[in-house]
Amino acid sequence: xxxxxxxxxxxxxxxxxxxxxxxxxxxxxxxxxxxxxxxxxxxxxxxxxxxxxxxxxxxxxxxxxxxxxxxxxxxxxxxxxxxxxxxxxxxxxxxxxxxxxxxxxxxxxxxxx
Amino acid sequence: xxxxxxxxxxxxxxxxxxxxxxxxxxxxxxxxxxxxxxxxxxxxxxxxxxxxxxxxxxxxxxxxxxxxxxxxxxxxxxxxxxxxxxxxxxxxxxxxxxxxxxxxxxxxxxx
Numbered sequence: 001x002x003x004x005x006x007x008x009x010x011x012x013x014x015x016x017x018x019x020x021x022x023x024x025x026x027x028x029x030x031x032x033x034x035x036x037x038x039x040x041x042x043x044x045x046x047x048x049x050x051x052x053x054x055x056x057x058x059x060x061x062x063x064x065x066x067x068x069x070x071x072x073x074x075x076x077x078x079x080x081x082x083x084x085x086x087x088x089x090x091x092x093x094x095x096x097x098x099x100x101x102x103x104x105x106x107x108x109x110x111x112x113x
Numbered sequence: 114x115x116x117x118x119x120x121x122x123x124x125x126x127x128x129x130x131x132x133x134x135x136x137x138x139x140x141x142x143x144x145x146x147x148x149x150x151x152x153x154x155x156x157x158x159x160x161x162x163x164x165x166x167x168x169x170x171x172x173x174x175x176x177x178x179x180x181x182x183x184x185x186x187x188x189x190x191x192x193x194x195x196x197x198x199x200x201x202x203x204x205x206x207x208x209x210x211x212x213x214x215x216x217x218x219x220x221x222x223x224x
Contacts (some may be wrong), residue, residue, distance in 0.1 A: 103155030
């Protein structure tokens with residue numbers, strides 16, 4: 001069974017204090033690893049998809065990396081508007097491009113001004 | 114271009130009642146998936162519909178059922194509601210080639 005574990009559960013940063021969020025996973029034949037941002041009471045908003053170990057993607061202050069066992073979401077010089085819950089999900093290759101996503105519990109990030 | 118639209122946004126039901134949630138997919142998307150997100154948890158996959166048929170199903174009881182219409186919109190039905198069914202229900206649409214877009218969800222409270 002596919003499993004995703006995210007750590008820490010919550011993270012408090014000062015504005016400008018860089019840090020990393022961790023996502024460890026076990027999956028039979030990884031098709032893709034996804035990062036989403038979720039604001040309170042809203043649906044997940046897509047950030048990145050990573051497909052193979054060694055791949056990296058960047059968007060503004062965020063950078064996602066992938067190894068065979070885990071992924072990191074690096075946040076550089078965060079701002080208060082980066083405060084949200086960050087979800088990691090894996091997709092196994094067995095059922096094709098539309099196979100279900102298995103999510104972790106998420107990491108709640110708070111950035112203080 | 115409208116994204117995924119879900120209705121209603123909130124509702125309150127009593128234990129034992131039945132509820133129907135609705136989802137209109139993003140324009141051009143033909144596949145709809147439903148997820149349940151309990152407070153403080155990540156979304157859990159309920160089922161997926163494509164070509165008006167259930168294609169994949171997660172570990173949810175038969176009280177959870179769904180339907181997809183010819184215009185690709187979808188409904189999620191839950192019978193005999195339990196307190197534990199209280200959650201945010203998310204609809205995600207996609208193409209057969211993948212790429213999910215999530216709606217803002219329906220917040221269901223069972224009292």
